[in-house]
Amino acid sequence: MENSFKFTGLFKRRRRHHCNHGRKNNCGHGRGNSLIHAELNQEYTIKKIRADNDKIGNFLFSLGCFPGSKVTVVSKIANQYVIVIKNARYSIDKELAWCIVVD
């Protein structure tokens, strides 16, 4: 928590993943194809989950989304990615799509 006064603006958008991952790689995120760059309707094998939050990693696991399992992106709508894991559809946001690294 910052202790100094800082006006950050009301509509400050959190830009955690502000970089073009994979292209220039100066963001420290490391190369790797996340679901953000995945092609539609192509089955990928998950390589790793790079969430900075254990909870979401564990939750994804309970859905069957973990290294070694398969995932397909069927739609990209606005900032949402519709993915299929084990025949079930989920809508995830771009931040989460970035977390799922595939081959």
Add this chain to the structure above:
Amino acid sequence: MKIALAGNPNSGKTTLFNAITGKIEKVGNWAGVTIAKKEASLKKSLNRYSQEITVVDLPGAYSMSPYTSEESITREFVANANPDVIVNIVDATNLGRSLFFTTQLIELGIPVVIALNKSDLAKKRKLRIDQELLAGELNCPVVAISAQNGLGLEGLVDRVIQAVGAKQLSAFSQGEISGIGEAKIRDLDEKRYRYVDEIVAKVELRDIKGDTTNIQDRLDRILANKWLGIPIFALIIWLVFSISQTYVGTYLADILVGWIDRFYSVVAGLMGANVSPILATLLLDGIIGGLGAVVGFLPLIMVLFFLLALLEDSGYMARVAMIMDRFFKWVGLSGKSIIPMIVGTGCAIPGIMATRTIQDDRQRRTTAMLTPFMPCGAKLPVIALFAGVFFEDASWVSASMYFLGITIIILSALIIRKITGDEKVNDYFIMELPEYRIPSVKRAAQSMLNQAKAFIVKASTIILLCNAAIQVMSTFTWQLEVVSQGNEASSILASVAAPFALILIPLGFGVWQLAAAAITGFIAKENVVGTLAVVFSITNFINVDELALVGGAGNIAGVMGLTSASALAYLAFNLFTPPCFAAIGAMNAELGSKKWLFGAIAFQLAMGYVVAFVIYQAGTLLQTGSTGQGFLWGLVAVGAIVATIAYLMFKRPNEPIRSKFQQG
């Protein structure tokens, strides 16, 4: 004997629960409708055994692994309640994920019966499951059912009874897991998934693979479209309100009010002239009139609930969460925050309770305190009444109150985020997308009747009492003399409400009658209409002669002395001030902190006052070219509120309120 229903979210546990117990618990076509366990006894027609059988419906879970906190509720329950049999509801169209949880349940040692739900849907999708092989693999009976259509329920109950006392063997055993590290558990769980995959490969025959873009996805692309999503949502909500208010609801309300009118005359006739006039007024105007005014709006509420239930059943609501995620993220809420708000359109209490699925403390509390800003069913009568009286039955009034609610929620969330300290939260959005389906009319009708029942119970108890009290208080002075004609301001009610009315002058409705109605609204929001009926001596608002919702609109508007600007301000005031006491109680339970609770109530009061002030003064300025009554005083008050909020927003953050949330 006790049986527990367990399974993945949206696998149909509550639908099955309703089907076998005859209850009408809330169901919806999205994950996480059930948030607390429910108990009921098995329906007589299904229970051919001499013993009492209790069925327990549990919230859905994907896993029982010890590291997932939200799933520990299920684990704890199963451990504590010690059911004789667990019925594991498995979505037949999604074996691959569901069986993971099944294998964990089986390890508990309690007999498990698998109910293969949505088996009709699976058949339709050319999906075949070898039940016998599955039963053999897992060592437990498998029964194909369709909870929605009531198929296979007898067979399920029979298998459950047979299973009592049986020893549950587990084919897959991970052994003792307490005391071993998380990484190790993860390894074991991966093994478990591979085991499940093997079973699925053996027992399932899929002709159509479900992982390419299909017609549903194309529909999603339109309904959740970046630009079209919001306008479509707005159109649907407008349709819902206009059908319930302008067309069907009005027609039904006219019939109902006709009956109430006749009842009124019958009672009046029976009493004749011998009954004391005070008693006669209390009974006729206070009880029948006040109640009639409220109950007259019942058909509107019923039609609204019917339509909302259809919408919930269709699977569309999960798409609304998808659309809203973007906007809610801007203001520091979670996309999941929309679910409590949608639920809150029916009633704020289950809406507030639905915030439990939001993990982050600050987001959860913010959502809990803002959910009451949605126009709940109880606020509908006053909205419909004012729409009829002041806006010629325009259905845009209700729909715009709905969207004004969402707008104010987003604005408020922004303010609250600033006040509580803008800490970074890693809130990822993930939501299961249920398949679209033709909504069940039967279930929508059940939901509607359930609401109607609750409404009638409330009307005949608390609202009846309030109306009677209001009638007495407005009939007598403090000296217990009857208030004389033209001297209404000397009544007990007037003197109690008058100080509050003073505060409300800058909002355009500073008369004691309207103040009294706003106050009784805290007991139950339906009271607002009832109190208005009593204090303005209007027996019922709905006129049966004209096919319009509110008859003699001009007269009523004249009696109340409101302009359209002040009427709109009054609606906003009712919407954005604290909800009824019951909802405040729910807020207290979910916020879990007095500091948050009082903060929330103060914030709601401030918000209601400011919004009403702005609407009234700006509206009056537009209409007449000059500001309304009490502008200066109101400006001072609003200025003070805004300054306080601004101070809280931009002060140095010394002690963050939000502190407990830690990851992992």
